[in-house]
Amino acid sequence: MIQYAFRMSWSLAILWCCAMAWGQCEADHNVIVTNFEFTPSSLTVVPGETVAFINIEGLHGVNGDSSTATGASFGNPEVFALNQAEGTIEGTCLGVVTFDIPGVYQYDCPVGYNAEAGMQAEIVVDAFDLADLLFQTSQAGVEPTFWQSGYAFESFVPGVLTSLTPHTLFAPSDQAVSDVMDFMNLGQFDMLNIPDFIEIMQYHVVPGVFMAEDLEDGMALQTLQGQTLPVVVNGQGTFVDGAQVIAGDYVADNGVVHVLDSVLAPQGLPTQHVMGWIEESEEHGILWLAIQQLGLQDDLSFQVLIDNSYSEPGPWTVWAPTDLAFEILMEEQGWSVADLMDSQVLYELVQNHVVQSSIPPSQLTNGFAFTNLNGEVGQVLGEPGAWSIEDANxxxxxxxxxxxxxYELDAVLAPDIDTPEGTCGVWRLELLSGGAGWGEHYVELQLGETVEDFIFLPNGSSMNYFFGVDVGQPVNVVYYAYGDGGQSESFRVYDGENNLVHQSGVNPWPAPAFGLQACQSEPTNVCGELTVEMTDDWGDGWDIGALKVYINDAFAYELTLPNGQGPFGVSLPVQEGDEFDFIYVSSYFPQENGYIVRGLDGEVLVDESSFEQTPGNLVNVLPCPSTSGVDDEAPLKNVTLRPNPSDSPAFTLQGQGLGALKVTLSSLQGEVLWSGIQEDSGSPVHPGALASGVYLIQWEELHGTSSGTARW
Structure with missing residues (x-):
């Protein structure tokens, strides 16, 4: 108890004595110096505050320059030191130091080995600077929020935020940042990879403090970037380089922050992307529409040079014809803008002007070659200031x-635009969709037995394809789908007089058009219709397979099941005396294909739909014999050639009521290679070894009237 009382008395004595010394050493804060210790060892003050060092024990000093123990500089914002003096119980005032500059100040005792023994401490001068202000406002959720700008300032101009020199920050709101991300087609952190981002942020910083009331109409504020910000003050508010100040006067010790409704950009920087430049240009509206029609706008907006973390297309060079250049082309072709957008040449035309490579002006030389999206090589000719490509400057x-x-062009790099011709005029095929094109789906256009073209709708809602048709030429338009689709896709066919001759429908795929007749008069003596039903065991269509139909030895139709399992039925008009041949053309998997031909009354004339069996041919079908000079009592004999095609030199001719036949096998050039007798319907015929190919088989009943020819 006595010892405790003594300690209490000693402590009170120290406090009383120190109070006397402190009165002689007045400051905002005190550091007590004793043997081997500064108390407190870490002290935080604000700029401009003072600290008194009071020694109450031993010989000590204060060294804020270099470490007494190691000799290494402390790196303090400012050097400070106090002379050593002997401490007393009433306290010896070593001195008072004013700390104006923010930062961390380290110091030690330079006497003897005190520093080596650990007599070291620090003073932290912590101002409420712009960095603190930006952090505080982001945490507090101040409206309008601008934390994204705060992050950008901290990342790209951090020295400004903690500088002793005051600055004014113009911080775009978070909504403004989101708007520019959409504009640039970039994500939140991708924005920070813009090559000129430091320059952009410096354009938002003005040295000095400008409160809202200091911003006057007509001012030009010099930015850290070097350019000036024009200030406009009117009845609608205060504007800095076109951006409105929507909040402000957020004050820190070293500056002030104002919030803007849009992002500032110094002059001379690139625009956002090639698609954005075209969209904003007043002279390239038709090119913009064409790119939209083809769905290339997303590709031309990808920022592959800024964000290469994903494999998107680009970079790009676009040779951009002006609206006047397009108008000249359209006048030459007799097109409207709508005609151009629906034109079959639009896809090739636009891709003529796009290069998947960034070509700066410095790279252009006389003879410079480039490859466009069509895979064609173009060439730049001329000299700087007078470059040309083909006929375009x-x-x-x-x-x-x-x-x-x-690069702007005064003419269009147009592909060869053929003017279709035909003795039955120019027909039009119109492809339609719900707006997103057809993807990988397409139609095959056949004129007679020739495949004229494969046509697809790359994007948009419609496209017109023009083609010439000759008199009597059958027209087939067959839609092919891969996978799902077709429900929003259809097509229409118009003849040379713009009459609608076929409309496909969508149930579940656009129905093909078979045997559209060009400039043919309405058939006379029509007896009715044959029906052909096509199936596929696996439900994936006939791929390259087909059923060719000849009427009176002339090609009339090429039928196929383009998609699905079927059955898919096609009706064929029959005139009196018409003789039909049905010739199957093999697909990749012929055993999956099948067909049934039904007569005028729906009776099955032939069923070639057996599972896992390659269908054969049906020839010499006479559904409606001519009534002139014909015995009405004569039986109708439909002859089938099997197998056809065949992988061995053997076949049979089958038909109900068919007797013995004289059979001749010839080449397509008419050379007789074999002849013989088939005794009964369906008995095998072996003509001997034959090379792979197509042959003609002719037959004639020995004791009847049936005869015919088939390809085998």
Whole structure:
């Protein structure tokens, strides 16, 4: 108890004595110096505050320059030191130091081995600077929020936020940042990879403090970037380089923050991307529509030079014809803008002008070659200021964007535009969709036995394809789908007089058009219709397989099951005296294909739909014999050639009521290679060894009237 009382008395004595010394050493904060210790060992103050060092024990000093123990500089914002003096119980005032500059100040005792023994401490001068302000406002959820700008300032101009020199920050709101991300087609952190981002952020910083009331109409604020910000003050508010100040006067010790409704951009920087440049241009509206029609706008907006973390297309160079250039082309072709957008040449035309490579002006030389999206090589000719491509001149020097370059042209790099011709005029095929094109789906256009073209709708809702048709030429239009689809896709066929001759429908795929007749008069003496039903065991259509139909030895139709399992039925009009041949053309998997031919009354004339069996041919079908000079009592004999095609030199001819036949096998050039007798219907015929190919088989009943020819 006595010892405790003594300690209490000693402590009170120290406090009383120190109070006397402190009165002589007035400051905002005190550090007590004793043997081997500064108390507190870490002290935090704000700029401009003072600290008194009071020694109450032993010989000590204060060294804020270099470490007494190691000799290494402390690196303090400012050097400070106090002379050593002997401490007393009433306290010796070593001195008072004013700390104006923010930062961490380390110091030690330079006497003897005190520093080596651990007599070291620090003073932290912590201002409420712009960095603190941005953090505080982001945590507090101040409206309108601008934390994304705060992150950008901290990442790209951090020295400004903690500088002793005051600055004014113009911080775009979070909504403004989101708007520019959409504009640039970039994600939140991709924005930070813009090559000029430091320059952009410096354009938002003005040295000095400008409160809202200091911003006057007509001012030009010098930015850290070097350019000036024009200030406009009117009845609608205060504007800085076109951006409105929507909040402000957020004050820190070293500056002030104002919030803007849009992001600022210094002059001379590239625009966002090639698609954005075209969209904003007042002279390239038709090119913009064409790119939209083909669905290339997303590709031309990808920022592959800024964000290469995903494998998207680009960078790009676009040779951009002006609206006037397109108008000249359309006048030559007799097109409207709508005609151009629906034209079959639009896809090739637009891709003529797009290069998947960034070509800066410095790379252009006389003879410079490039490859466009069509895979064709183009060439730049001329000299700087007078470049040309084909018949088009380059206007100006080009426009840099963040994903490539745009060069304006005074003419269109048009592909060869053929004018279709036909003795039955020019027909039109119109492809339609719900707006997103057909993807990988397409139609096959057949004129007679010739495949004229494969046509697809790359994007958009419609496209017109023109083709010439000759008199009497059958027209087939067959839709092919891969996988799902077709429900929003259809097509229409118009003849040379713009009459609708076929409309496909969508149930579940657009129905093909078979045997559209060009400039043919309405058939006379029509007896009725044959029906052909096509099936596929596996439900994936006939691929390259087909059923060719000849009427009176002339090609009339090429039927197929383009998609699905079927049955898919096609009706064929029959005139009196018409003789039909049905010739199956093998697919990749012929055993999956099948067909049934039904007569005028629906009776089955032939069933070639057996599971896992390659269908054969049906020839010499006479559904409606001529009534002139014909015995009405004569039986109708439909002859089938099997197998056809065949993998061995053997076949049979089958038909109900068919007797013995004289059979001749010839080449397509008419050379007789074999002849013989088939005794009964269905008995095998072996003509001997034959090379692979197509042959003609002719037969004639020995004791009847049936005869015919088939391809085998």
């Amino acid at each position: 380059v206007i100006g020097t080009g426009h840099e964007t963040y994903n490539g370059y745009v």
